[in-house]
Amino acid sequence: MERSLKNILVLSFGFLLLFTAYWGLQTLQSSLYSEEGLGVAALSTLYGGMLLSSMFLPPILIKKLGCKWTIVIAMCCYVSFTLGNFYASWYTLIPTSILLGLGAAPLWSAQGTYLTIMGNTHAEKRGKVRRDVVSQYFGIFFLIYQSSGVIGNLISSLVFGQTPAQGAIPEKQLLHCGASDCLMATASTNSTNRPSQELIYTLLGIYTGSGFLGILLTAVFLEPVKDAQQKSEGEKQASPFWSTLLSTVKLFRDKRLCLLVLLPLYSGFQQAFLAGDYTRSYITCALGIQFVGYVMICFSAVNALCSVLYGKLAQYTGRTALFALGALIHLSCITGLLLWKPHPRQLPLFFVFPGLWGAADAVWQTQNNALFGVLFEKNKEAAFASYRLWEALGFVIAFGYSMFLCVSVKLYVLLGVLSLAMAAYGTVEYLGSKKVARLLTEEQTKPAEEGVTKTKT
Numbered sequence: 001m002e003r004s005l006k007n008i009l010v011l012s013f014g015f016l017l018l019f020t021a022y023w024g025l026q027t028l029q030s031s032l033y034s035e036e037g038l039g040v041a042a043l044s045t046l047y048g049g050m051l052l053s054s055m056f057l058p059p060i061l062i063k064k065l066g067c068k069w070t071i072v073i074a075m076c077c078y079v080s081f082t083l084g085n086f087y088a089s090w091y092t093l094i095p096t097s098i099l100l101g102l103g104a105a106p107l108w109s110a111q112g113t114y115l116t117i118m119g120n121t122h123a124e125k126r127g128k129v130r131r132d133v134v135s136q137y138f139g140i141f142f143l144i145y146q147s148s149g150v151i152g153n154l155i156s157s158l159v160f161g162q163t164p165a166q167g168a169i170p171e172k173q174l175l176h177c178g179a180s181d182c183l184m185a186t187a188s189t190n191s192t193n194r195p196s197q198e199l200i201y202t203l204l205g206i207y208t209g210s211g212f213l214g215i216l217l218t219a220v221f222l223e224p225v226k227d228a229q230q231k232s233e234g235e236k237q238a239s240p241f242w243s244t245l246l247s248t249v250k251l252f253r254d255k256r257l258c259l260l261v262l263l264p265l266y267s268g269f270q271q272a273f274l275a276g277d278y279t280r281s282y283i284t285c286a287l288g289i290q291f292v293g294y295v296m297i298c299f300s301a302v303n304a305l306c307s308v309l310y311g312k313l314a315q316y317t318g319r320t321a322l323f324a325l326g327a328l329i330h331l332s333c334i335t336g337l338l339l340w341k342p343h344p345r346q347l348p349l350f351f352v353f354p355g356l357w358g359a360a361d362a363v364w365q366t367q368n369n370a371l372f373g374v375l376f377e378k379n380k381e382a383a384f385a386s387y388r389l390w391e392a393l394g395f396v397i398a399f400g401y402s403m404f405l406c407v408s409v410k411l412y413v414l415l416g417v418l419s420l421a422m423a424a425y426g427t428v429e430y431l432g433s434k435k436v437a438r439l440l441t442e443e444q445t446k447p448a449e450e451g452v453t454k455t456k457t
Helices: 003-032 036-056 059-087 089-126 130-160 197-221 228-236 242-244 247-253 254-261 262-286 290-315 317-338 343-376 378-401 407-456
Strands: none
Touching: 003 036, 003 089, 003 130, 003 197, 003 262, 003 290, 036 059, 036 089, 036 262, 036 378, 059 089, 059 197, 059 378, 089 130, 089 343, 089 378, 130 197, 130 242, 130 290, 228 247, 247 254, 247 378, 254 262, 254 290, 254 343, 254 407, 262 290, 262 317, 262 343, 262 378, 290 317, 290 343, 317 343, 317 407, 343 378
């Protein structure tokens, strides 16, 4: 097995084990801890911490510790959140959420930097196109990584499936499910038959073990990697501390980044909606908490398969076609969720929407990361930190207004942000194509000008 592929697999399976716990817990937060909005508040705080750390931590940690050890230390922050759920309260969930948030931005920035360096190195050795190899590596990573949602949700469903069956959900409650759910008007709408504390401890024990295994696998088997380009530049002149600290902010001088921030912002909005609102206002409200895991497995499975598929397809279709596909799928889903009145008799539909959502989310996860890695190759750490910053902001805003807006309003917000993000992305592609055309024109005119000069002489 090639060295680069071996490291990609180690990194992917390390994330698989870590996020088996995290995704399982995230999809349950709004349903398990609905009292006084603790679950949603914890998620909002988590991404608030991620927002803050995105501004300065990733470039510093990656330069000081390298990608590998930045990933290992950040993974420990994720496990602390699982431990905090053993005694869930405002005094345990909020601090561990902040700690996880502080570790999340360095984790994902280091992951994106690591995959980009590996892809570029392999492309140079084999004489391949860099962006194609990087896109393929992100596809392999997200295929394995997204499987964590399948495993984590399957575990939660099997464990909580031992909860005594509850009676049929009243028709009166079903009227307030879906887009009609306004939490401030119907506080009791999402009341569920909560699993016993013993079952919750069992689930958390499994998740904690999985997280520690992920840390161990990464620490022992992942090889450190250095960016040859940055190493040669660093030998000439070391970057000042404050220059490194502010590199994320300085990158916003690039107008392409100013336009592209809407992509990660939308990514945060749409993930927050699925994790916080769809699970609570559609699944838990109409079916019960024991179905959350099973339904979300559909999202994760489709997401995983499409991630590797898009990584391959990008070589033939280009990224623009994939972005258009993702936007079209989400547009259809948002329209459908606005019109649908969820009812237990319509069980297949509860699985169809997350499946389609996962097919579109795979576009955002693979192509957004590949896009940032290719366009900002010389400033990868800062670019991925900016990506996580704006994605975290999307999560914070979405979870922040989660308890104050009706689901229908949230869907309209999603629709608006999606439209703006696609318009901004189209502008960046247009500017890029104009630049390429101008360079080609200059290259074609140079030989002609040189020929004229020689003729005159």
